[in-house]
Amino acid sequence: MSQTQIRFSGSGGQGLILSARILAAALAARGKFVAQSQAYEPTSRGGLSRSDLVVSDREVDYPLVTSLDCVVILDQVAVAASEGLLRPDTVTITDAARVSAPPGEPRRVLALPITGKARGIGNIRVANIVALGALAELAGIIDPDSLRETMLDLVPPRFRDLNAEAFDAGREMAATLENA
Amino acid sequence: MSNPTNIQGNAAAAAGAIAAGCRFYAGYPITPSSEIAEQMAARLPKAGGTFIQMEDELGSMAATVGASLGGVKAMTATSGPGFSLKQENLGYAAMTETPCVIVNVMRGGPSTGLPTRPAQADIMQARWGTHGDHPIIVLAPHTVREIYEETIRAFNLAEALRTPVVVLYDETIGHLVETVTLKEPEEIITRKWAEGPREDYLPYAAGADMIPAFPRPGDGYRTHTTGLTHDERGFPTQDPEKVAAFMERLLGKLETHRDLIEKNELVETDGADVLIVAIGTPARAAKSAIRELRDEGIRAGLFRPVTLWPFPEEALKAAAKGKRAVLVPEMNAGQMILEVERVLAGEAPVTGLNVFNGEPITPAQIAAAVKELAK
Amino acid sequence: MNEITVTSADAFDIRDWLRLDLMPHFMCPGCGHGIALRALLWACHELGIKKDKLAIVSGIGCSGRTGAYIDANTFHTTHGRPLAFATGLKLARPDLTVIVISGDGDSLAIGGNHMIHACRRNLDMTLMLLNNEVYGMTGGQVSPTTSAERFTTTTPAGNVEPVFDACKLAEGAGATFAGREATLQTPALKDLLKAAISHKGFSVAEVISDCTEIFGRKNAMGNSAEMVLRQKHAMIPERSPDDRVPEPFKPNPFPTGVFVDQQRPEYGELYDQVRKRARERSK
Known part of the structure; x- marks a missing residue:
């Protein structure tokens, strides 16, 4: 049985739960079974925030992550929480500026200028969508174009263009990295 | 039938309630069950029903039972500290045989405990929380889909058997979002209403099914409902014969309908050396562990009571037959294990795996415990 | 509302309203609750309420029985909890006339929270609060309305706690109708209950009742007739600014009459609007 475990993590206020929800919706719409969980401690801005997905072709057994296939870390504060869940082949995407000491264990940490890119687009708050775009490109769990479609359905109409730009920018920086 | 959708466990409880015909909800906010109230506040008025946030937990249980006494299907939801307060009028519902559904999303205790962390330490309270001998049904869903389905079944059982039904699950599943297809209920049961002339009607007289017909206020029966021990007319009595007859019917009615109530899931129990008995998140961890262990050549199976109370004595006995060991993983200091030990007394050694640090039990923990037992 | 309306009592036969097969009742000789019960049924009779559509919700204690x-x-x-049960019942079945019979302990102590929120919410039902200053059913303990220095089984040296004024509490909590009468004046009590039941919204009718057998005996207050006559000396026909709250540590005078009678949107009607809005939004 193929099962994929994904984590979005960072600090409160970075919109990571929305990223997870968008990915979960896109996967469910394509026949996958998803279990999405998150910490329910009151996360104010700055504290650890995370949302996890377990994706399967049938109803998920254990719904919490035990060994990550893919993790997005947008803030140093979130590094420690994932240390014990990483494998050598875990696709680990970090924010180049905000994660100064990435987790050591994985062979390859993909440090991308995610928040920098978001700021460049004009709104740091779309860093979560930049990250989603990068993940779509790197993780191989869903067709990026169909994820983009779902994302545009779920974000408020007036922010569609901004989010589309953010998503595409994330894909592009990941693709560039892959080809490098 | 809807398309697959991602829905939170607590939202699934609300969706199941509405699908089952619930048209009244009284609640009080408490973590980690508040989403049920929020969902009902949004959904019920659309369905022509009523949502009310009461002044406290005691009042929300009372209003729930009050609405059901009026003939409307009613529900409330709570967690830990609120569940303690709801016991008072949950007992009244049991005594007056008023159908109602109570969802308890379990968090760490005792007292205020761990509001946002999962636990399963209300297993015994769900059975024995209110004072006095009383009947109660407790359903223990383990997935978001099952929360939806079991909430529907909770209403059906409450209505069919005129009893409060508790839907009991841990915070992990309550806050989990899962891909579910919400199917229309195959069956919706509504309580048997009193019919016929008032002169012949005894509100607490029952036939062979032990379930009296319910008098709907306004239908002309003008009956009396009391939490005092009552006779078949519904009026207080201390006559030992009448008291005994009433209590025997009250306590016996669920036993009579065990076929309707009981529901278990068995996973690879045939040929297993070790039987795991679990509900909720630990049951899901067990399923995962069973698959991993199978790859290592260790044969374990799962017996999962979907209806936790009344406890599935005979089915458990059958599932445990010939097993080398029985493991009971629980997110508490050992509650369900007491029932398992009682039922399997002497037939198989029973070992507990108890985690009560606010963390869910993991597949690795169960796999390690099974390996130890399979040695 | 303070005047006694002259009504022919001939047409009212309490036996039409009672479960006669339950007689004799459990109340002690001289207990004022029977008079209150009579006044209530008389009011229901005069209002033309159908017994099938009448729901009586009560709590625990002598009042509850x-x-x-x-x-x-x-x-x-x-x-x-009777007010909380009644809230669910009335919301589920707005077609029923819902009357709660409660006592001073039931409504002002253990159920105090439900009382103040019922007043605030203004759901269309009536609370008849039987105030006899004592927990009678449990053997005569102090209640939130026990007068200063009175003896009860839990105030063997005399009560030192101040009393609750149920009507003031109701008013402060936002009740749209609050009034008080004594069992001494049954027709006036009946009229108060009629006005309370007819009132659209939550109404509080406090009844000054007497507990002869336990409270009266413990405090050497004489027989039931003497106790009821005491009401005459303590009652003040109308409330004046000077006697708003009964002062602790002196025998309580009690104003009678209707103290609050105002209109405010009723909760059930407001919730109808919630349903309408919810449906419109989901279109």
């Missing part, structure tokens, strides 16, 4: 004698849909609920 009186409901069982009424030939209607009667619900004897738990300690202090």
Whole structure:
């Protein structure tokens, strides 16, 4: 049985739960079974925030992550929480500026200028969508174009263009990295 | 039938309630069950029903039972500290045989405990929380889909058997979002209403099914409902014969309908050396562990009571037959294990795996415990 | 509302409203609750309420037991909770006339929270609060309305706690109708209850009752007739600014009459609007 475990993590206020929800919706719409969980401690801005997905072709057994296939870390504060869940082949995407000491264990940490890119687009708050775009490109769990479609359905109409730009920018920086 | 959708466990409880015909909800906010109230506040008025946030937990249980006494299907939801307060009028519902559904999303205790962390330490309270001998049904869903389905079944059982039904699950599943297809209920049961002339009607007289017909206020029966021990007319009595007859019917009615109530899931129990008995998140961890262990050549199976109370004595006995060991993983200091030990007394050694640090039990923990037992 | 309306009592036969097969009732000789019960049924009779559509919800204590004698849909609920049960019942069944019979301990102590929120919410039902200054059913303990220095089984040296004024509490909590009468004046009590039941919204009718057998005996207050006559000396026909709250540490005078009678949107009607809005939004 193929099962994929994904984590979005960072600090409160970075919109990571929305990223997870968008990915979960896109996967469910394509026949996958998803279990999405998150910490329910009151996360104010700055504290650890995370949302996890377990994706399967049938109803998920254990719904919490035990060994990550893919993790997005947008803030140093979130590094420690994932240390014990990483494998050598875990696709680990970090924010180049905000994660100064990435987790050591994985062979390859993909440090991308995610928040920098978001700021460049004009709104740091779309860093979560930049990250989603990068993940779509790197993780191989869903067709990026169909994820983009779902994302545009779920974000408020007036922010569609901004989010589309953010998503595409994330894909592009990941693709560039892959080809490098 | 809807398309697959991602829905939170607590939202699934609300969706199941509405699908089952619930048209009244009284609640009080408490973590980690508040989403049920929020969902009902949004959904019920659309369905022509009523949502009310009461002044406290005691009042929300009372209003729930009050609405059901009026003939409307009613529900409330709570967690830990609120569940303690709801016991008072949950007992009244049991005594007056008023159908109602109570969802308890379990968090760490005792007292205020761990509001946002999962636990399963209300297993015994769900059975024995209110004072006095009383009947109660407790359903223990383990997935978001099952929360939806079991909430529907909770209403059906409450209505069919005129009893409060508790839907009991841990915070992990309550806050989990899962891909579910919400199917229309195959069956919706509504309580048997009193019919016929008032002169012949005894509100607490029952036939062979032990379930009296319910008098709907306004239908002309003008009956009396009391939490005092009552006779078949519904009026207080201390006559030992009448008291005994009433209590025997009250306590016996669920036993009579065990076929309707009981529901278990068995996973690879045939040929297993070790039987795991679990509900909720630990049951899901067990399923995962069973698959991993199978790859290592260790044969374990799962017996999962979907209806936790009344406890599935005979089915458990059958599932445990010939097993080398029985493991009971629980997110508490050992509650369900007491029932398992009682039922399997002497037939198989029973070992507990108890985690009560606010963390869910993991597949690795169960796999390690099974390996130890399979040695 | 303070005047006694002259009504022919001929047409009212209390036996039409009682479960006569339950007689004799459990109340002690001289207990004022029977008079209150009579006034309530008289009011229901004059209002033309149908017994099938009448729901009586009561709590625990002597007050709570009186409901069982009424030939209607009667619900004897738990300690202090009748208003909360009644809230669910009325919301589920707005077609029923819902009257709560409660006592000073039931409504002002163990059920105090439900009382103040029922006043605030203004759901269309009536609370008849039987105030006899004592927990009679449990043997005569102090209640939130026990007068200063009175002896009860839990105030063997005399009560030192101040009393609650149920009507002031109701008013402060936002009740749209609050009034008080004594069992001494049954026709006036009946009229108060009529006005309370007819009122659209939540109404509080406090009844000054007497507990002869326990409270009266413990405090050497004489026989039931003497106790009822005491009401005459303590009652003040109308409330004046000077006697708003009964002062602790002196025998309580009590104003009578209707103190609050105002219109405010009723909760059930407001919730109808919630349903309408919810449906419009989901279109």
